[in-house]
Amino acid sequence: MINILKQLFKSEPKPDYSELLKNGGIIVDVRTKNEYAAGHIKGSKNIPLNSLNHNLAKLKKKDQSIITCCASGMRSGSAKSILKNLGYTNVHNGGGWRNLERKIS
Template sequence: MGLLDLFGFGKRKEQMKEALRNGAIIVDVRTPGEFMGGHVDGSENIPLGSISSQLSKLKAKGKPVVFCCASGMRSGSAASQARSAGIVAYNGGGWMSLNGVMQNL
């Protein structure tokens, strides 16, 4: 058991991977300019400032949502907002590390 497992993070990461294997939606919350510079294949771009107005559309899709950004700060905020709206949501962290996770599923 690692240190992260003591705080529940290891389990949460495994749950996120399982959600991704089962078709979770990936939402990149960076700006459109950042998104154009590179992103996870198949992800959609909804900037953090627009998340609250898009939560009902995301919820209607009926799938878990994995949020990503540059470092994990904005995606953490988006995931928190989504969970408050009743969406199964994960903070996927930085888009480049999430890309690595995707390649190893």
């Protein structure tokens, strides 16, 4: 049981988000349009989580670095899982957008 829990909650090394962006990566903000309008990371794409499956054309390459973000990291974690299950190979949960913004500045 403990091994299963360790596998479920194992942490991956945090990538250098700035480096991913310099090399053609994108930020996908999965908050609602109203949340996004109230503040967001410059240059990020707003694709709300509930419409992610219908907007995959906005994510052109399945091997492109994609950093998901939201308000706290929960929805962006879900978005990462969805994208990984759809064959996107280089997806990272950036967590809350304000914290991510500090990391890439």
